[in-house]
Amino acid sequence: MTSALVIQNLKKTYTNGVEALKGVSLEIEQGDFFALLGPNGAGKTTIIGIVTGLVIKTAGGAKVFGFDIDKEHEKAKAQIGVVQQEVNFNPFDKCIDIVVNQAGYYGIPRSVAIPRAKKIFDDLGMADKINERGLSLSGGMKRRLMIARALVNDPKLLILDEPTAGVDVELRRGMWDYLRSVTAKGVTILLTTHYLEEAEQLCNRVAIINKGEIIASGTMKDILGRLKKETIVVNLTKPVTEEILSSLSAYKPKKTDETAMELEIGEGKGLNEAILVLNQNSFQVESIRSKTGRLEEVFVHLTSDNNPDY
Numbered sequence: 001m002t003s004a005l006v007i008q009n010l011k012k013t014y015t016n017g018v019e020a021l022k023g024v025s026l027e028i029e030q031g032d033f034f035a036l037l038g039p040n041g042a043g044k045t046t047i048i049g050i051v052t053g054l055v056i057k058t059a060g061g062a063k064v065f066g067f068d069i070d071k072e073h074e075k076a077k078a079q080i081g082v083v084q085q086e087v088n089f090n091p092f093d094k095c096i097d098i099v100v101n102q103a104g105y106y107g108i109p110r111s112v113a114i115p116r117a118k119k120i121f122d123d124l125g126m127a128d129k130i131n132e133r134g135l136s137l138s139g140g141m142k143r144r145l146m147i148a149r150a151l152v153n154d155p156k157l158l159i160l161d162e163p164t165a166g167v168d169v170e171l172r173r174g175m176w177d178y179l180r181s182v183t184a185k186g187v188t189i190l191l192t193t194h195y196l197e198e199a200e201q202l203c204n205r206v207a208i209i210n211k212g213e214i215i216a217s218g219t220m221k222d223i224l225g226r227l228k229k230e231t232i233v234v235n236l237t238k239p240v241t242e243e244i245l246s247s248l249s250a251y252k253p254k255k256t257d258e259t260a261m262e263l264e265i266g267e268g269k270g271l272n273e274a275i276l277v278l279n280q281n282s283f284q285v286e287s288i289r290s291k292t293g294r295l296e297e298v299f300v301h302l303t304s305d306n307n308p309d310y
């Protein structure tokens with residue numbers, strides 16, 4: 001089966017000398033929900049810009065469903081819907097026009113585009129907004145409008161560059177459900193996000209980019225499996241004492257609150273044993289949670305300059 005996106009040895013040096021991509025290769029299979037993660041300035045938007053024809057590459061190549069972005073530019077572009085990082089519609093246009101006009105760029109007649117746009121607005125829960133001007137929408141709704149616009153050409157590959165940045169929890173979760181329904185229909189998704197919990201929840205494959213280079217890629221399960229240690233927060237029913245901290249020294253305990261501490265588990269230091277030590281010292285555990293998401297821990301380890309463990 002043809003891959004949805006193949007990127008080979010992509011390089012980009014901007015005119016100011018910034019080497020944004022140092023030879024990036026990636027492959028996204030059809031049907032994947034793929035997360036491209038990396039710190040600010042890592043090169044994510046540059047990759048998306050090149051694939052969508054907005055940024056001129058320095059070297060390398062890419063194919064979208066087998067269509068070369070140089071030699072078969074129009075065909076490659078027709079496969080893609082993109083939600084760019086920056087809000088970039090004409091704020092004075094009505095929502096419906098913003099989406100229907102986009103369809104026009106793909107040669108889709110208005111008679112097809114209008115009902116299609118209405119259906120998408122409906123599915124996105126913003127049917128009541130179609131006659132409002134873009135500028136009157138809230139930030140979260142603007143993002144939804146951008147998703148609607150990206151979907152109007154019925155793309156096989158949907159690329160979303162931080163679609164949930166600044167979107168509140170409820171709208172974000174609604175968007176997740178919507179994106180899940182989009183992939184369920186067979187659309188391949190490439191998502192960048194700084195919300196790692198989001199990537200962990202949604203995506204089955206992941207690549208992590210840092211300073212223009214891919215530093216890890218694989219299934220979400222593989223990447224999470226690289227986590228050797230995990231920090232947990234333990235809430236106790238009574239105040240933490242110096243004695244209990246020293247009894248748990250193997251777990252590098254850190255008192256974070258009157259009755260709470262952080263412990264590092266993994267690599268032979270199991271959670272069960274830690275709880276046993278607590279109980280033996282007559283401490284009862286009220287609750288336990290992971291300090292950060294598991295993907296976030298892997299990410300921080302991989303992208304920090306000093307990562308002897310990985």
Ligand SMILES: Nc1ncnc2c1ncn2[C@@H]1O[C@H](COP(=O)(O)OP(=O)(O)OP(=O)(O)O)[C@@H](O)[C@H]1O
Pocket residue numbers: 014015016018019020038039040041042043044045046047085
């Ligand atoms: N038009 C440009 N001209 C010069 N340098 C640029 C340009 N666009 C991006 N860069 C630089 O290229 C590098 C990669 O930027 P890019 O926007 O691709 O990162 P990113 O991973 O999308 O970051 P973020 O998470 O902040 O969106 C950065 O050092 C950035 O400053």
Ligand SMILES: [Mg+2]
Pocket residue numbers: 044045046085161
């Ligand atoms: Mg970016």
